[in-house]
Amino acid sequence: MINGKRQAEKKTKKDEEAERHRADIQRKEIETFGQVSKADPGVLSQSEAWWRDRYRWLKERGYQLRPRYDPDWKPSWFETKKDWFTSEDGEVPWYAHILDATRITDGSFVTLKLVSKSRHPYEVDITRYFSSEPIASNPANHCIPVIDVLQVPDDDDDVLLVLPLLREYSDPRFDTVGEAIECFRQLFEGMQFIHQHHVAHRDCMNLNIMMDAKDLYIDSFHPCQPRMRRDFKGEARHYTRTQRPPRYFFIDFGISRRYDASDTNPLEYPIWGGDKTVPEFQKSNAPCNPFPTDVYYLGNFIREDFLQAKMGFEFMEPLVNDMVQDDPAKRPTMDQVVERFDAMRKELSSWKLRSRVVTHEDSLIGGLFRGAAHWARRINFIAWGVPPVPN
Structure with a gap:
């Protein structure tokens, strides 16, 4: 009972941190758009009206917004017995500066992100840099690729980044330890690649880690209600990550910086991202090297989302504990993280890798149901020779 209460407190604290992060973004959006949302879903908010006013321009550029914009x-539920919350066009976006669209040429779903060049002067250049060849084709590159960059016609400061439509890294839930191991491998590899190209992300917390789930999902999911199909006719069906391994990406280079290769110890004044726990930021406002801070962010992400929230990941503790040390100078570099992680995962047995991921919040009945389904899949995968770590 006490353990359950403690876990509930941890979860609440984490949820509060996520809400604070979203609130920070919304405050910035209010500065740009004024009102972010309205209580009446049948009326567009001021921020949504910004997208509506550019509907035809975007269509001319090859991107179709949803009917709401x-x-x-006219709301589809007006003069009907339908409720707005059961209607696709009743859904509003999470953030005012991000909206989904369909690329007209091939019907693929994309994300449009509004970027202010004066507020985030490096984001477009850094994102484009990792999308340029030959860097873009490197399998170690896990930076979100740019499909297009559109200059907003009535504002020289604003551009739209056209990006793939991604999904939160943790939804649907991990089925096996091996699936989580592959996630860690990609993220460590990806951050090593970013650092090798002399870029510090500076905000690589859990909300800025996403995945390409187009192969994972049988049905196209709705961007505002990812549990639902895009047409809202039922829940979106999906495979497990073992069956259809997703690719993970780092997003949001709004406060990232790129340095000259000769600058081996760049110093930056602290800039607060979504994770407010960085030890060096608590003690001083003095400039510090942002690369060890990235290592902390990744280590703390695994500590909070896996070690504290799930069972069976104790083998990650030695590495994670080193990554989150208070003294940045004592943290391993990403090269060392990758080397240690590779050695550690080779020691994990197939039995361990195929074991089920259990959260501290799993109920007894739900756990029994998921456990039975997991064992049925596990026996089938072993019989068919499916590897315990997706690749």
């Missing part, structure tokens, strides 16, 4: 839109 058509200037001639």
